[in-house]
Amino acid sequence: MNIERAILVGFLGNYLVNTVIAALVALVPASASGGILTPQYISFVVLAAILVGLLAWWYGARSLQNGAVFGVVGFLVAIATAFVTGVAGVLAQTGSLSAVVGVLPNFWPFLANWSTAVLAGYWIIPAALIGWYMQPKGAAAPSGM
Structure with missing residues (x-):
């Protein structure tokens, strides 16, 4: 298991999910009904899970x-990227470290949102399933004839 490669592939995957998959889902x-489970959101989660499997x-x-380890690493990379992006965005907009400190407590409610569980789901579940599918299978039992 190569954790460095998992981090790099997870970072690439996070970029592809947030740009390419989001652009495809925008189509x-x-x-019109609103709500949480819209066709766009369902399409996003399905396409993201397919991408993570690939x-x-x-x-x-x-x-x-x-x-599963690859999925957890990808999930943690996505969370870390969101944190760094948020901090850098506030710093770029305000130029003030005190503004960054004032925004830091807002990250914890972001983590407590149900969408974080969806993020973990579309990173960990497909990666674990692909790992299970790709593992070497035991030899078939002799038939005894």
Whole structure:
């Protein structure tokens, strides 16, 4: 298991999810009903899970544990990227470290949101499934004939 490669592939995956997948989902017509489970959101989660599965295959997850570790690393990279992006955005807009300190407590409610669980789901579940699928299977039992 190569953690450095998992971090780099996770960072690439986070970039692709937040740019390419989001751009593709923007082509899905917006729902007039509103709510949480819109066609755009469902499309986003499904496409993101497919992308994470492809990245787990490319990473070379060869066991359930290896796939789950890759998914957890990708999830943590996504959280760290969101944190750094938020801090850098506030610093760039205000130029004040005191403004950054004032915004830091807002990150914890962001983590407590249900969308963080969805983020963990579309990173960990497909990666673990690909790892389980790619693990070496045991030899078939002899038929005894």
